[in-house]
Amino acid sequence: MDAHRLPKGLGWLSVGLGITELTFAKGICRLLGLRGHAGLVRALGARELVTGIGLLSQPERRPWLLGRVAGDAIDLSVLGATLNRSTTAASAWRFAATVAVLGITLIDVYAASAPRLRRISNPGKGDVREGPMESWRGSGLAEDVGADASGTSAEWDEAKRHQMMQDAQSRLGLPDPESLTPRS
Known part of the structure; x- marks a missing residue:
């Protein structure tokens, strides 16, 4: 999945879960056999909602993704503490x-451990896009992945040089710098 779309999708998931937990806390407690813990479910829902809004509205998403991971640990702790309860119908729901x-x-x-994407602002429009801070071309990466470095770049013909750069870009999994355009 696209590195830009996954955090947005997780943001929408958080918003949906947060609203559900805030709205239907008593029903969730009844379904899971956790009567009397609606306040806890609402607190977990508020955390989900805040994290989701952060993922959807902030250009720096890593702290919000780490917040989701921490929230998952809390959710798993709560669910783990309830797995040994005896109500059979609720046991299946708790396990699921x-x-x-x-x-x-x-x-x-996975999303939180993805390579860090830096912010690039477009001073003309004031918007923000994500991607590498600068083009990798001309940085010596082509030579690092096995391109012939015996001659200087002035001696190579431009078509051969361009093809070598595209090959290196493909092997390294790097984005094409020309395709990185600011969002409008």
């Missing part, structure tokens, strides 16, 4: 909720 939170936790950890 725990598995779902574990899956989301893996996605959150």
Whole structure:
């Protein structure tokens, strides 16, 4: 998934979960066999909502992704503490909720550990886009991945040099600098 879309998707997931936990706290407690803990569910919902809004509105997403991971740890702790309760119908729901939170936790950890994307502002429009701070071309990376470095760049013909740069870009998994355009 696109490194820009995953945090946004997780932000919307957080907003949806937060609103659900705030709105239906008593029903969630009844379903999971946690009667009397609606305040805890609402607190968890408020945390989800704040994290989701942060992911959707802030250009620096890493702290919010780490907040999701920490929130997942709290959710798993609460669910883990309730797994040994005896109500059979609620046990299945608690187990399913725990598995779902574990899956989301893996996605959150993946998103939070993705390579850091830096902010680039467009002074003309004042908007922000994400991507590398500068082009990797001309930085010597092509030579580092096996391009012929015996001659100087002035001796190479431009078509060969361009092809070598594209090959290195592809092997390194780097974005094409020409395709990184500011969002409008």
